[in-house]
Amino acid sequence: MRKRDREATKARLLEAARLRFAREGYDATSVRDIAGDAGVDAGLIFRYFGNKKRLFDEATADIPADLLDGPEEELVARMVRSVIFADWTRYGGEHPLVAMLRSSAHEDTRQRIREEVCTTYVSALENLAEGDDAELRAELLSAWLVGIGILRSVVATPALAKADLDDLAPHVAAVAAGLLGRPMSGTTDA
């Protein structure tokens, strides 16, 4: 029996859910796993969140988006940092989008990923792209970010897994410039 503090318990359940869902995906995670991690009874999940799906939605709902704060030419660099160097401890060390891709068997989840990718990444990049087919180029750049996230944390290829932001900087600059048609910085100030 726990601290009998509703908000704290909800928070612990969300925390545990985030980690499990991120690491193992929706189907491979049972509500008992999550409740066990949180140290409470599984029944509380249903009392507090209604059902497993809603817990998932709530647990993966808080993708932060402060990407727009800062100089335009550093946007891509900020995105790379966000995708692979930010502290996503709560999502098992991975970017939430990469984590959610684990659960992409369900169309619902795919739709949420799509919206997230489009509103957060593609639309921001689209504004920077010169010329026509800006949307396509923005998506191609987003694809790169997603691919980097996956290769680094899901697949764990050797070089990417141990690279740091400085290692990536020149390549970020090169690819971003090539796709957006304008010079971009590979590093960030922060």
Added chain:
Amino acid sequence: MRKRDREATKARLLEAARLRFAREGYDATSVRDIAGDAGVDAGLIFRYFGNKKRLFDEATADIPADLLDGPEEELVARMVRSVIFADWTRYGGEHPLVAMLRSSAHEDTRQRIREEVCTTYVSALENLAEGDDAELRAELLSAWLVGIGILRSVVATPALAKADLDDLAPHVAAVAAGLLGRPMSGTTDA
């Protein structure tokens, strides 16, 4: 006659397994689904393959690799074509790697994807990259391919979903050149 049937049945099971696993992922696919698709009893899966996991491994083992046939400067273009335009009917229309990522909840699968990505894509690209950190650059390019495959078929972002090879050609050339440090073609002959 007996042997024939056995082999034919195994083949049908593998075929069905490939499609189901690709489209719905490992967890969301039941052995009964697969057996049903193949028109045989589920018991045969255990007789022939031992268990579900081994069926999965066998079903996803045949990623073909004729990528090296052809001019070097078209390698990346061939890879893009392979990732998103080849006829992966047997894998539900997606590249096998993308399909396998659906089932990446299990470390086993991740390992297999890693091996595949490294031996087939990274190593081939590494040979083309000039200068040091060739491996990292090869991985970054592989990441792009993987990301494109995912955004196109899993996430289905609008522009990528309807792009064809010609739309991508100039961007392929630009990015590949930027990362590999040498001029690359965006199209293929074939």
Added chain:
Amino acid sequence: MRKRDREATKARLLEAARLRFAREGYDATSVRDIAGDAGVDAGLIFRYFGNKKRLFDEATADIPADLLDGPEEELVARMVRSVIFADWTRYGGEHPLVAMLRSSAHEDTRQRIREEVCTTYVSALENLAEGDDAELRAELLSAWLVGIGILRSVVATPALAKADLDDLAPHVAAVAAGLLGRPMSGTTDA
């Protein structure tokens, strides 16, 4: 004041319990339903009544019995009126006995129905029956009343569901007379 509230809350819980149990039966009614209807926390049910079963017993304990007030020859007519035309709003519009039959899965409840039927209906009718096997005839008449209640409100057969007391009057007189061996009225004064 404290006591007042406690009593008022108990009363509201009993009220809500009566309706739910009557309409949906014991098993299909949850203590949270009842507490919700009464606007209080479910815990109070256990504080006040001990457990669900005792709440049920208490909620269904007050079957009124003013059937004996009035002329003897109108007794059966009064019973019919009581069974199907009285205002059993508190029991979901049905006679409490019919409502309790919904919960007759438990022997306890059956016993309580038996006592109620025997003390309230059978014994009153037995006094009116001429000749021997008076008890049997009284029970047969009680059976009719129960059957009418059930067909009317549980099963909802078409003719009975829309009949009023006048439609039934001649048949009540005929059957009562046939079973009791003496002339009975089919209508009541009230």
Added chain:
Amino acid sequence: MRKRDREATKARLLEAARLRFAREGYDATSVRDIAGDAGVDAGLIFRYFGNKKRLFDEATADIPADLLDGPEEELVARMVRSVIFADWTRYGGEHPLVAMLRSSAHEDTRQRIREEVCTTYVSALENLAEGDDAELRAELLSAWLVGIGILRSVVATPALAKADLDDLAPHVAAVAAGLLGRPMSGTTDA
């Protein structure tokens, strides 16, 4: 492990289901109870019947109706015999309709009872009733049969519980004649 005979197992499950549902009602019966009674695993219920509700429907579907075979004036007597003296061992010793009333919390079941009562009892009796409001009188007689069944086996009132067909014969004749407006026999040949 049992005899590995699908039909025999299905039959045993239906048998066990009939008894449990009849005695305890739908809600109070668990699929594990039924499977336990039948000596097999509960999973088979879902394999063979789909779900609990369909098992219930199938288990209670076989209400026989040979009531029309025989002389018209003995119809009511045959019905009484059917309701309370036939060997309903498979339904826990009660007439299936009475047994189904235990599960009348669900509108589905009520509807099935209504149809059964109307097509089997009311319509047969309606043909015998003279004059107008024949339907109402047929329903009133059906109500009596239902009431008798309930008082005898659910409530178990003393006189009815130990009566035999001969004890009831004169009363059957009297009530049937009173409601149908024509002489009826209280006994049957068979």
Added chain:
DNA sequence: AATGAATGAGCTTTCATTCAT
């Protein structure tokens, strides 16, 4: 060797009930 009946563990979810505050 092949079929499909049977199994049992585990899933999400509900519910009566307890107990800390």
Added chain:
DNA sequence: TATGAATGAAAGCTCATTCAT
């Protein structure tokens, strides 16, 4: 005392897997 957080035992149902025939 009263609130509501927490619990644990079931419930219906699915699934990979085994094994008699």
